[in-house]
Amino acid sequence: MVLDALRRLRTPRTPAAGLPPVADGEVLLETVGLTKSYAGADGELPVLSGIDLRIRAGEVVALLGKSGSGKSTLLRCLAGLVPASSGSVTYRGAPLTGANPGTAMVFQTFALLPWLTVQQNVELGLEAKGVGAAERAASARQAIDLIGLDGFESAYPKELSGGMRQRVGFARALVVEPDVLMMDEPFSALDVLTAENLRGELMELWESGQFPTRAIVVVTHNIEEAVLMADRIVVLGSRPYGMIREVFDVDLARPRDRTHPGFEALIDQVYRAMTGRQKEARAQGRATAVDKRTVANTPLPTASVDGFSGLAEMVLHRGGRCDLADLADDLGLEVDDILPQVDALDLLGFAAVSDDDLVLTETGTTYAQADVQQSKTVFARAALQVPLVKLIATSVRTRSEGPVRAGFFRDLLAHHYTSEQIDRQLETATDWGRYAELYSYDADPQEYRADEGEEHEEPPGRAGA
Incomplete structure (x- = not known):
């Protein structure tokens, strides 16, 4: 039992x-x-x-x-x-x-019913299995004791810390064996x-x-x-x-x-x-050349300009090459925490991963050394090679009637991404395009407009990887 x-x-x-x-x-x-x-x-x-x-x-x-x-x-x-x-x-x-x-599931978001007590939340799975009231109450109390929440049987989720709520989630899953x-x-x-x-x-x-x-x-x-x-x-x-x-x-x-x-x-x-991009691309039979990139096969990592710029400067201060695990340790982070920034630098041609090291390219070194205005110019040239950024920039510059609604890009992205992924893609593309002064974005009507700044040339090739 x-x-x-x-x-x-x-x-x-x-x-x-x-x-x-x-x-x-x-x-x-x-x-x-x-x-x-x-x-x-x-x-x-x-x-x-x-x-x-x-x-x-x-x-x-x-x-x-x-x-x-x-x-x-x-x-x-x-x-x-x-x-x-x-x-x-x-x-x-x-x-x-x-x-x-x-099977029984434990979720990231705890998934507790806020109107039920700890005891009642733990009993849910047993109740669904048809276990009698007395038996499921006794089993739930044992599970609550097991995960260290005895004394909280009558508490509601709002009264518990995050760790305590997740303990309830574990007890609810384990009690059904x-x-x-x-x-x-x-x-x-x-x-x-x-x-x-x-x-x-x-x-x-x-x-x-x-x-x-x-x-x-x-x-x-x-x-x-x-x-x-x-x-x-x-x-x-x-x-x-x-x-x-x-x-x-x-x-x-x-x-x-x-x-x-x-x-x-x-x-x-x-x-x-x-992080083995080349190996994965070969396994899927796809070319990895820059000119083969599309909106579908080149998603934007969830990385802000400040985030990957800071990472590039840190690598520069370490001689332009550093072990990622050592860098993460120095920052008090897990390697996983800086992977989006690593992906962004790689996508822009500013850095490449060689074995366990992150190595700045020639363009990346120039970017990391430049002042704010110079770095914007270097970044804009590189960003124009990123399919989604290029799509938005080209669309707003070739549209004579005025702004382009975000819905236009959502419809295009819906061919390849879920709605949640579309939100992340557009948020990142908006951040990058604004910083590069390639386009502006008005959040209320959800419209992109051409920036009146100067035109940007094509970036130099990737070197120094």
């Missing part, structure tokens, strides 16, 4: 019991040729393509990738919350036709210390050998988090749609030691897989 399992979890661990759930090789979840598309303005918008994946008993699997790689969509397909467009998703060999009965616990960036909304504590407690429970679930699948964009938690890391790429780029087996003893050479080496390997 659920209550008995949770009571056992509360029992102190002995060395002999310090084993994870038995990895008996049983395949709990499997996808074969999984694709997922959403409706676009003129057809289907692909998000996932050709995903072959197995989740076996006794393992923690991390789905790792940048924003837009489809990792959360893949998790929802495994949970049966989103139907596949083609291919198959099976649970214990049976095709999914709806919500997966063997799912075969597979699924977590969608469960620690990303928490402060660093709270996330570290909660992640550590979760892994201690997993290693206890009495965890009420047989496998864990966690979505993350954080490389170190994936290496800390997972037995297997599945890296997803996102150009132009989500596909498995590489899989890493994590052969490191638990609990993981961040200072172990193998730990650091694996982080470097996974990082290279996440």
